[in-house]
Amino acid sequence: MTTYIIRRILLVPLLLLGVTIIIFGMLQFLQPAERAALYIRDIPKNPEALESVIRTYGLDKPIYIQYWNWLVGQKNPNTGEIHGGILRGDFGYSRVGAEPVIDMIKHRFPATLELAIWAIIPIIVVGVWLGIQAAINHNKFIDQFARVFSIIGYSFPAFVFGLLVLMIFYANLKWFPPGRLSNWVIAEINSGSFKTYTNLMTIDALINGRLDVLWDALRHLILPVITLSYISWATFLRITRSSMLETLNQDYMTTAKAKGISTKVAIKKHALPNALIPVVTISGFTVVSLLGGVVITETIFNFPGIGSAAANAASQLDVVTVLGFALFNGVILILANLVADILYALVDPRIRLSTN
Amino acid sequence: MKATPERNLNNHSENGLSTESKEKLNLLKADVIATRKVGRLERIIGKETYRILKGLVTTPTSIIGLVLIALFVIIALAAPVIAPPIPGTNPYSMPRDGYSAQPKPPMSEWKSGTPPIPFWYTALTGREEWVHLMGTSSNAYDIFYGVVWGTRTALKTGVIIEIATLIIGILVGSISAYYGGVVDNIIMRIVDIFMTLPFILAALILAAVLMPVLGRSTLPSVIALIVFGWMSYARLIRGDILAVKERDYVLAARVIGVRNSKILFKHIIPNAIFPTLVMASMDIGTYVLNFAALSFLGIGTEVGYSDWGQILSFARDWITQLGTYWYIVVYPGITLILFVLGWNLLGDAVRDVMDPRIRKMQEASSSSES
Numbered sequence: 001m002t003t004y005i006i007r008r009i010l011l012v013p014l015l016l017l018g019v020t021i022i023i024f025g026m027l028q029f030l031q032p033a034e035r036a037a038l039y040i041r042d043i044p045k046n047p048e049a050l051e052s053v054i055r056t057y058g059l060d061k062p063i064y065i066q067y068w069n070w071l072v073g074q075k076n077p078n079t080g081e082i083h084g085g086i087l088r089g090d091f092g093y094s095r096v097g098a099e100p101v102i103d104m105i106k107h108r109f110p111a112t113l114e115l116a117i118w119a120i121i122p123i124i125v126v127g128v129w130l131g132i133q134a135a136i137n138h139n140k141f142i143d144q145f146a147r148v149f150s151i152i153g154y155s156f157p158a159f160v161f162g163l164l165v166l167m168i169f170y171a172n173l174k175w176f177p178p179g180r181l182s183n184w185v186i187a188e189i190n191s192g193s194f195k196t197y198t199n200l201m202t203i204d205a206l207i208n209g210r211l212d213v214l215w216d217a218l219r220h221l222i223l224p225v226i227t228l229s230y231i232s233w234a235t236f237l238r239i240t241r242s243s244m245l246e247t248l249n250q251d252y253m254t255t256a257k258a259k260g261i262s263t264k265v266a267i268k269k270h271a272l273p274n275a276l277i278p279v280v281t282i283s284g285f286t287v288v289s290l291l292g293g294v295v296i297t298e299t300i301f302n303f304p305g306i307g308s309a310a311a312n313a314a315s316q317l318d319v320v321t322v323l324g325f326a327l328f329n330g331v332i333l334i335l336a337n338l339v340a341d342i343l344y345a346l347v348d349p350r351i352r353l354s355t356n
Numbered sequence: 357m358k359a360t361p362e363r364n365l366n367n368h369s370e371n372g373l374s375t376e377s378k379e380k381l382n383l384l385k386a387d388v389i390a391t392r393k394v395g396r397l398e399r400i401i402g403k404e405t406y407r408i409l410k411g412l413v414t415t416p417t418s419i420i421g422l423v424l425i426a427l428f429v430i431i432a433l434a435a436p437v438i439a440p441p442i443p444g445t446n447p448y449s450m451p452r453d454g455y456s457a458q459p460k461p462p463m464s465e466w467k468s469g470t471p472p473i474p475f476w477y478t479a480l481t482g483r484e485e486w487v488h489l490m491g492t493s494s495n496a497y498d499i500f501y502g503v504v505w506g507t508r509t510a511l512k513t514g515v516i517i518e519i520a521t522l523i524i525g526i527l528v529g530s531i532s533a534y535y536g537g538v539v540d541n542i543i544m545r546i547v548d549i550f551m552t553l554p555f556i557l558a559a560l561i562l563a564a565v566l567m568p569v570l571g572r573s574t575l576p577s578v579i580a581l582i583v584f585g586w587m588s589y590a591r592l593i594r595g596d597i598l599a600v601k602e603r604d605y606v607l608a609a610r611v612i613g614v615r616n617s618k619i620l621f622k623h624i625i626p627n628a629i630f631p632t633l634v635m636a637s638m639d640i641g642t643y644v645l646n647f648a649a650l651s652f653l654g655i656g657t658e659v660g661y662s663d664w665g666q667i668l669s670f671a672r673d674w675i676t677q678l679g680t681y682w683y684i685v686v687y688p689g690i691t692l693i694l695f696v697l698g699w700n701l702l703g704d705a706v707r708d709v710m711d712p713r714i715r716k717m718q719e720a721s722s723s724s725e726s
Contacts, residue, residue, distance in 0.1 A: 011548070018549030022558075029565035151417070151704055155697035157645050159652045160689035163671055163678070167685055171678035178675060295556050296649055300672075310557060314564040315654035322561045329554050337552070 001345055008341050012334060019330040020086070023323050024067050030319055032059040037320040038092035039074060039083040041100075057083070091324030096313045101324035104309060110199035111180055112298070112305035116290035117200075118221050119228040124283055127233040128276070131240025135275075136267065138245060146237055153234030162227045162300035169223060176223045178302045182216050224301045228294060232286060239282050240275070247275040277348050284340030288333050408634075411709035418705030424698030432507040439504040440472040448505055449660045450497040453488065459674070459681045462491040471501070491683040493670035497660055499683065503691050505662035510695060513578055513647050514640040520582045521643075522636055525589025526629060532590065533597035534620050544594070547587045556649065558584045563655045574663075577647050577656040585643070589636055596628040603627075634710065638703025641696035648692055664688045 027035060032054045036043050039057045044050050054060055057074045073085025084090050091101035134146035169176045181189075181201060188194040194213065196204050202221070205214035247253065248271055256266040298308035306325060313321035398406040412418045431438060441447035451471045453460070466486045473486045490499040532543040562580035570576050600606070601624060609619050650656050651665025652672075659666070667688040674681045 011545075014545060015549055015552050018546070019552055022549065022553065023561075026561055026565050029569055147704075151700050152697065155641065155645075155693055155700045157649060157689075157692060157696070159649060159665075159668060160685070160692060163668065163685045163689065166675060167678035167682055171676060171680075289554065295560065295653070299653060302675075307557075311560065311653045314560045317564055317568065319561065319565050322557075322564060326553065326557050326561055329557060330552055333552050333554060 004345055005342055008338060008345075012338055015334045016331070019334070020071070020327070021067075023327055023330070024070055027070075027319070027323060028063070034319070035059055037095065038070065041093045086327060091327065092320045094313065094318060094321040094324070096316050096318045096321055097309070101321050104321070105306065105325065105328050108304060108306045108309050111303060112291065112294075112307065114200045114202065114217075115221065115224055115228075115294075115298070115303060115305060116287065118202075119225045119232075119290055120283075120287055122225065122229045123232045123236065123286060124279075126229065127236025128240045128279055130233065131237045132244055132272070132275075134237065134241045135244030135248060138248075143241075146241065150234040150237045153230060153237075156231065158227060158231050158294075158296045159300055161230060162223070162297060165223050165227060166300065176219050178220070178223070178300075180217075180220050180304050182220075185213055185216050188213075220301075220303075224294075224297050224303055227297050227300075228290070231297075235282065235286075236279070239278055243278045244271065244275040247271045250274075277344070280347055281340060281344055284336060284343065288336040288340075291332055291336070408706070408709050412702070412705055415705045415708070417701045421698045421701030421703075421705065424694055425702065428507050428511065428695055428698065431504060432511045435504050435508050438474060438476075439501045440474055441501075441505075442469070442471045448509065448662050449658075450502045450505070450662050452660070453492055453496045453498065456496050457494055459494060459670075459684055460488055460492040460496070462489060462683055463487050464491065466498075490687040493667055493684050494673050495659075495670075497667070497670070499667055499687055502662045502667045503664065503688055506664045506667070506688070506691070507695075509574065509657075509661070509663045510644045510647070510692075511640075513574055514644040517578055517581050517585065517643040517647070518637060518640050521586040522589055522633070524582070524586035525636075526593055526625065528586065529590035529593030530597050530620055530625055530628075533594040533601065534616070534624065540594075543590075547590055550584065550587050553584065555584055556646065559646065560650060560653065560655060563650055567655065572656070572658040574647075574657055574661075577650045580650070581643060581646055589632070592632045592636070593629055596632055597624055600624050600628040634706055635703070638699055638706055641699030641703070645692070645696050664692045668692070 027038075033043060033050055036050075036053050036057060036059060040053060044053060056076060058065055058069050061069075069084070071085065071087050073082040073088050073090060075082050082088070084092060089102055091105075093099070094101045094104050097104040130146050130149075134143045137143050166178060170178060185194065185201075189196060194204075194208060194210065197207055198204055201217035202214055205211070205217055248267075253266060253271060256270045257263065261269075294305075295307040295311050297303070298305045299311045302308065306329070310322050310325040313319075313325070395406075412422070436447065442451055445451075451469055453466050453470075454468050464487060466488065470486055473484070477486065478484065488498055488500065490503060493499055493502075528543060528547070532540045559577070559580040562583055563576040566576035566579060570579075606619060606623055609623055614623075647656070648663070648665030648668070651663050652669045654669060657663045657666055668685065671678065671681070671684040674684065678685060
């Protein structure tokens with residue numbers, strides 16, 4: 001197993017290199033003047049000044065030099081300061097956000113994190129529970145129901161579901177508004193009477209002992225959480241069901257039953273641990289994709305996370321910003337996949353016990 | 357279609373065969389009748405294909421799926437009859453009834469820029485003035501027209517993306533699997549890298565950078581979805597080919613000195629990819645969904661292009677008043693869902709029919725029940 005883990009860790013730099021190359025490649029579709037946003041905040045309009053900016057930051061140099069500059073940054077000969085350089089954490093300047101891309105990510109990330117934390121619980125618990133029930137009651141009513149439910153879930157685009165939910169619960173019933181906080185909470189944060197510690201509003205509300213703020217934050221979270229859950233349940237249900245069905249048909253299950261244990265105990269002790277192995281992988285994958293910002297759900301509910309920021313920047317053709325978000329997202333994905341794969345190796349005895 | 361096997365076999369045995377072979381034939385006939393009737397269709401297309409086809413036309417879910425898909429194909433083909441375009445304009449751009457930002461409810465009358473009235477409308481209702489059957493969206497675009505012609509956009513983009521991703525996937529996957537070793541390793545790492553990027557975000561970016569280069573059309577989104585969509589096919593096909601590659605007939609071909617490319621394209625691919633091909637072709641629904649998602653986010657087609665995602669994106673201007681303007685969401689939304697549902701229902705049935713593991717389980721459960 002050690003070899004497996006070492007090999008897996010060695011893959012990380014390679015993946016990072018590949019992702020940066022693809023993102024850098026997409027940057028090449030932009031004009032040099034637009035790419036200057038990687039290094040400076042205000043791109044000059046005047047052609048001579050623009051020319052000097054392009055020369056200063058080597059935007060007309062051969063592509064491998066540009067790639068290197070993009071990685072480590074480029075020194076401004078007049079001031080001696082280093083600008084840009086994704087390895088230094090400088091992703092350039094956002095036109096839409098009017099701030100450095102990395103600051104924009106920092107401001108937006110807590111909202112995405114909070115949504116991810118709240119969404120992942122119902123997604124996994126309900127999805128897996130439904131899958132197990134469907135498998136245990138194979139070909140009975142609940143199985144057929146789960147099947148139809150999951151096909152419809154697969155076919156329901158997040159944006160249609162989100163709009164319908166908004167139409168019912170916001171426009172008609174006025175229960176759950178879009179956005180992240182009501183204006184009065186934002187006003188209190190700005191005036192300093194409500195202190196933010198973690199920027200996760202539900203937790204901050206508890207620290208401040210303010211149940212009204214907690215309720216407000218939850219009211220805004222409910223619709224996006226429902227949307228994300230409904231879309232993801234189908235996947236969890238399907239994977240749990242088929243994995244569980246396969247496990248239930250294994251010889252050791254027959255053996256267990258032949259020994260005389262009740263079906264319930266056999267399922268709990270022998271089937272579940274093995275059947276849930278693929279669920280571990282898909283859970284890791286889901287957490288990661290939630291952390292990367294769910295572009296569509298956040299956009300519909302106007303939830304100020306990473307995903308909606310990326311979508312907004314893309315629709316205004318602020319490519320430097322979107323690529324910064326993609327890079328951030330890619331790095332999270334690579335690291336989280338590493339963790340998920342190692343966890344998988346630890347959970348699955350077939351990998352854990354192999355000497356190769 | 358199904359001829360009885362007795363008649364079929366008799367037709368052959370009539371042709372002056374020796375008694376010996378007639379006896380053999382009788383034996384064979386008895387054998388066939390004893391086990392199962394084999395129809396003419398089954399003989400022509402082969403046992404396995406016949407089983408799959410039969411599974412598809414007898415499963416209720418796949419029938420619903422097939423009907424839905426057929427319906428959409430008919431709508432797409434008959435679009436000029438169902439919703440005639442204004443002569444001399446691009447049929448894909450939705451006609452506008454004035455320039456008012458305010459949406460108009462279903463069945464409200466056309467005031468200006470009215471396209472020709474379809475014949476079925478006068479025949480059904482007897483009325484002479486054309487109405488907005490599904491209302492209008494922001495900026496007075498007719499939703500009914502957009503939904504009908506959007507079906508063409510959907511099928512067209514879906515099929516193009518499907519074919520292109522499949523071709524790339526087959527080429528990459530089969531080269532990787534056939535050559536193996538270092539080539540395989542390098543290619544699969546490239547696949548890993550592409551899979552690392554978050555799909556919808558990556559497609560969003562590529563479409564966004566392509567838009568200034570190619571202009572607003574369906575092209576940027578289509579290209580973006582192709583570039584980030586082929587990887588899973590490459591993996592699937594690689595797996596299939598690795599299994600077929602070890603068969604004896606491939607070894608035999610290599611021994612007699614057949615060229616590598618010929619072995620790959622003549623002997624391996626045709627035997628390895630059929631199941632993957634069928635399963636993959638059911639992904640059209642997903643591609644259309646992703647295309648609509650990009651349009652919904654404001655990337656891709658020009659404003660006013662008949663495209664379900666774009667009509668839905670108009671609803672974003674009216675989030676607080678969706679109770680009044682429900683028709684901007686409901687009509688194109690339901691159309692998109694039914695389209696995707698059709699492909700998913702069919703795909704689900706195909707997967708069940710073709711997956712040997714599920715088949716085994718079903719046989720096991722049905723035998724234990726009987």
